[in-house]
Amino acid sequence: MIRLLIADDSALMRKLLTGIFEAEGDFETAVARNGVEVLELARSFQPDVVTLDVNMPVMDGLTCLSRLMLETPCPVVMVSSLTQAGAESTLEALHLGAVDFIAKPEGTVSLSIDTIRPALVQKVRDASRAKLRSSLRLAERVRHQIRSAASGLATPAPPPARPPALRRPVLRPPAPEPLGMRDAGEGMVLVGASTGGPHAVETILTSLPADFPWPVVVAQHMPTMFTGIFAERLNRACAMTVMEVNRPTPLLPGHAYIAQGDADVVIGRRPAGLVALSVPVSPAYRWHPSVDRMVATAMQHVEPGRLLGVLLTGMGNDGAETMAELRARGGHAIAEAEETAIVWGMPGDLVRRDGADVVAPLPDIAAAIVKGIRTHASR
Structure with a gap:
């Protein structure tokens, strides 16, 4: 029960x-x-x-x-x-x-x-069946336990301060050290996530610098009412520029693009370069925005060796098949490790398909992305 x-x-x-x-x-x-x-x-x-x-x-x-x-x-x-x-x-x-x-x-x-x-x-x-993040407010929990033990009271401690309103200005963190990869060439990072994904996506994007050499496109399973606000929140917190894909959008280095909810994001090519487009959902895909559809269309317009896929926490298997294919065709794929995934469905399926070059806990994924791009840039 x-x-x-x-x-x-x-x-x-x-x-x-x-x-x-x-x-x-x-x-x-x-x-x-x-x-x-x-x-x-x-x-x-x-x-x-x-x-x-x-x-x-x-x-x-x-x-x-x-x-x-x-x-x-x-x-x-x-x-x-x-x-x-x-x-x-x-x-x-x-x-x-x-x-x-x-x-x-x-x-x-x-x-x-x-x-x-x-x-x-x-x-x-x-x-x-989900796991709570082991690091979630750990310092606050320890302080709370110490206060409760010291007071000897069964009643809970006074509540912490109310979280700040989302519209309150958020200062961008200091930009990480430059990557020094100006010659990384045209490429793209493709991120898929579902249950537990907003925190995981935020952890990765806030760890990447403003001069990140490739665009990052994110398919997070989420309704349209939420994806625009999610992108705005990330844009305030990240050194990179973050925006929702709600119209044909050129893909630029140093930018991250959040797929619009209740739609799919596909990658295309125009005379000026690569673009992301928000298109109606396809019944051929079960979850939306579809990670599989995003990766499949990216492989149609970018050499797989210039693509890096990242599959994060989420129920089901969206993205596992196409990211395994991406790796088989010479691309690079990273799966979040079971120890940090809220639900190890999507990344676990990628691992079972032998489709991940790297299996890493969430705090290490940004560094694995940078290492993967450096590897491609040095070829």
Whole structure:
């Protein structure tokens, strides 16, 4: 049985969500009306997964998540509204440690909840098997444990400061040392990610310098409401320029391109050079934006030896087949190691296909990318 804690301030939503999961037959559920109740039940009910609403009274979802990850860490799936504010809060939740998210249906909830039923159940099942990042707010967790032990109190420590709003200006980090690869020539880095991917993508892109010699194109499974805000967030945090692909976009060194959600990104060539295009999804591919489609089209326009694929955390196998083909044709492929992947589905499938030149934990992947490009540039 999967122990699921459902948190939502709406009695109707709590009833509907409880009905969905109890009908599956292998869920044991408990419900909470606000963040305070979540923290109490996390200790007594000990859930395997929590579904957490963002907007709740007494204690909102972000504050609750921040406390939960300090006191009783467990996989969390955020249930957020399809609004810009909801998207921003959701991305902040993923930064704080949530495993995944799903958008609430629009309109009358009772009439449209079935539209998200299959995806919601699958996401919660996947989250029950997911690993939390071992490094997630480790210093804060240690300080919290020391405070609790010193006080001898069973009650939780005061909550940490509310995370800063996403619209607050973020200073770019100091640019890493120049790569010294001006002669790297035309090439491209192709990154695929799904569950747990936003943190992994951010970790890599913030580690690359402004003078990175190849463009980086990212297919992160995410709805369109979220990808533009995700790109804006990364652009504030990275030395590279980061943008969403929502029109034909020239691919330039020192730039990273986030595929638009609910579409696929394909690579093309124009007289002036390589471009990324956002195109309608193809039924030939199961997940979107499709990693397989991105890699396949890149190989049509760039010599495989000038392509470097990176497959990060995610459920399923999107990208594994084409990145294995890329390596077989002389390209380079990196898979995230199981020890750091929230879900070792996509990179694990690439490894099982013997399609990865390098299998590396997340903190080492940026360096592996730089090394891979240097290897190609020296040929």
